[in-house]
Amino acid sequence: MYGNAVIKFEDGWEIVKKGLTKLENILEGIPELPFTGEDYMMIYNTIYSMCTQKPPHDYSQKIYDKFKEAIGEYLALKVLPSLESKHGDFLLRDFVTRWGNHKVMVRWLSRLFNYLNRYFIGRRGLPNLNEVGFGCFETLVYQPMKGNIREAAITLINRERDGEQTDNTLLKNVVDIFIEIGGESMAFYVNDFEVYFLQDTGVYYARKASSWVLDNSRPLEDICEGFLSKAEECQKREKERILPYVHSSSDPKLLEKIHQEIYVPYKNQLLEQELAQFLSLLRNNMMDEISRIYKNRKVICLLEPVAKLFQEHAAAEGTSLLKQTEDARGQATAATVGQLHQVLVTNLIELHDRYMVYIADCFSGHFLFRKALDDAFRTFLDWGLSNTSTGELFVNFCDNIFKKGGIGKLSDEAIEETIGKIVELVAYISDRGLFIEFYRGSLARRLLSQQNSMDEHERFMLSKLKHRFGASFTSKLEGMVVDLELSKEMAAEFKDHISNHPSVDLGLDLSVSVLTTGYWPSIKSANLNLPEEMEKPLRIFEDFFRSRSQHRRLSWIFSFGNCILIGQFDLKAIELVLSTYQAAILLLFNGADRLSYSDILAQLQLPEVDLVRVLQSLSCGKYKILNKIPSMKTVLPTDVFEFNPSFSDRMTRMKVPLPVVEDRKKVIQDVDRARRYAIDASLVRIMKMRKVLNHQQLVAECTEQMRGGVFKPDIRTIKMRIEDLIYREYLERDKENQQLVKYMA
């Protein structure tokens, strides 16, 4: 029917209607012949003609209205009833199908009615055919059905949550419709689906959570444990099985909801439980459970209280170790005390290691726990034992390692590892200066008592200390080591010197260690009146030394020297390894068989306290080189001594031990004095620069200057030093304002 004949509306629409019906049937699944090209053209042209005919036969508006009407009819008469008759999954499936169909329908119709789209709607400002088509669906199908659809979808989701195998694609398609329906806007999705979905999720999980908690069959601790692991499980499942099928914008809201429903109501209980359990978890070393607490930190905001417990527990363990040792010490003999200290240090190392493992494995090295451990160790390490500081304990421990290889002969790697750990623990002591002082003393004794070069492990310790605390910390120690090396060189030179001067006769084998005063701890030594045989070689050495360096002055330290004498006893000659003091006394007996205490005192001029000690070692101990009359165990000024020719020993060379007097108090005194100087120097420095300063500011600046040093001065000490400086007239108080301190030039 082409040509110029005017098509009447009813006729034209008849043709269109046929096409529509055919389309509907196809969509309904009723068998129909597919559309041919001719069918298509026919309808298209009809519509085209009807729209382009001259008025009064231009039916554009009518056709437009009819378009809407036709769709509406179809939806109302066929689609809606179909949906209304279904439930659950069937409903959802049908819905999805119907929507798909509708899209097809609208597409087809839009093509057919295309002319309207291109010319009519623009002129009249009307919604385009797509909008009309989808609008119909929305009004006639979506709005009435959305409630049911949504319910069915949520039921599907909950079944999925409960673990049933469900059709996820279906779910996704349904959700997609909610999204598509809105076009640009998510309003339908949010208001018609998401809101209810979230609410329902909330209810679902609230119920679940309370069911976990109300499980009375198990003890509370287990419930808590189980709670968290179940919660973790649920979150995981939700992420895997539900999240992919809803719109991504819902994800955070969903997780938030779950968090709220599961954790928040039980947060306090959980927290309490976790904290209560934490200690027993620590005690029983339950790594997994501890790790879980850390993983859940965001939800229960646990970390600070947990870290605090962690710290308290570490501190408690440390303190109890100290206390155990303290108690055991009360009953112990002198020898066992040393052992107790060794064990204590080993245990402290082990404690530290254990906690470091926790931090690394369970807490992913989180700084809060690192700090907790630091604080804990700092506290109890600073207390030490009642009359032995922690620094001393460590020094003695190291001494043992260097001399004997530690407790139970460790391998080289093990020793190095232990040394590294000791250095870490030293970092916790606030009074590192004291540690260094005691270390200096013990190192001095070790260096001076052995003739060989320094132990590998000693070097390792020094290098570790240097690395950790800086060169200035270990400068004196290194100085000591260098001194001995230089002494060896000098000894070689001296030997050459002697061989080049045959007239010079030492009379004995002499080996000298030259120590630089500043590096070595101050060692007390008496000025002995040495017998000539010992005096002579020393003088020769002094001359030699003076020829080498004019600017240095030698002063002999006899309290530390060694001497080997050959004793001609009745049974056999024995080489005696002695201290210089002992040798000097024995040599006197070359000139007389019997000497009184006062004789010896007058000849040697050794201080009495030392004299008594030395005489005891020679006459009252295991080895009686001298006979004491009377023979009681204590040396008295009335005693008389004589050479004991019948002395003998299995060995041909033996050491006669002389107990060393260690002056702990002196070390501490020296350290205190050095500190006072340091504070004074700092104060004077500050005041010299500032001229006038408020008292409190001065204290603050001084504290600041001393920060990072080897000790932390307290305010009282600084105040005391300021007062002392005022007394010594380096500083003065302002007459008008007592808070001001002035520098006195």
Next chain:
Amino acid sequence: MRRSSTKKAGQAASAARANPSAADLLRTASSKATSKELERIDSLFSAYANGTSGLVDPEGIESLCADLEVDHTDVRILMLAWKMKAERQGYFTLDEWRRGLKSLKADTISKLKKALPQLEKEVKRQSNFADFYAYAFCYCLTEEKQKNIDIENICELLDLVLGNQFRAQVDYFVEYLKAQNDYKVINMDQWTGFLRFCNEISFPDFSNYDPELAWPLVLDNFVDWMQAKQG
């Protein structure tokens, strides 16, 4: 009187320029009345002074005290020394004697005795007391280069100088000083600190005491000791 005074001054001045002797020194005055006064002061001095040393020595002071009817440990003697700006404990020089008695306008014993209450009042004035208090410390430094006073003497001095004004503080502080072992002597800084302490700090609650301020450490310790006692 002006003509005569200038004449006198001229006379005295020329006399001084010519040949100053002890007698001339006596005549260095600006008015007849004053010179008479000075004469009497000087003769009073000779009454107590030791002939050989030319100073009033401890013996002289003792007899002075007897005449004044004042105990020689009385604080008023210390105040007199202060007025004289006497440098050495137990001794008065002529200059110091003159300075003190002249300013007190006392040229006889009875006038001097009458001047004592006024002297007390003068010393107690805020503006003077701090000076007197510091003076008291220095006066007790008898050895050369001495900078401290031992605890026992400090306690007596505190009692003497502050006993009237600050009875409670002095009593407790003295008790503390005797009980503690940290300090064997007290220096000037600590001494002056104590007066400030009495003046400024609320006693015995110490509510406004702040150990972080520039109070001498001995006072920090004193406050701690007191607070421990008060439980």
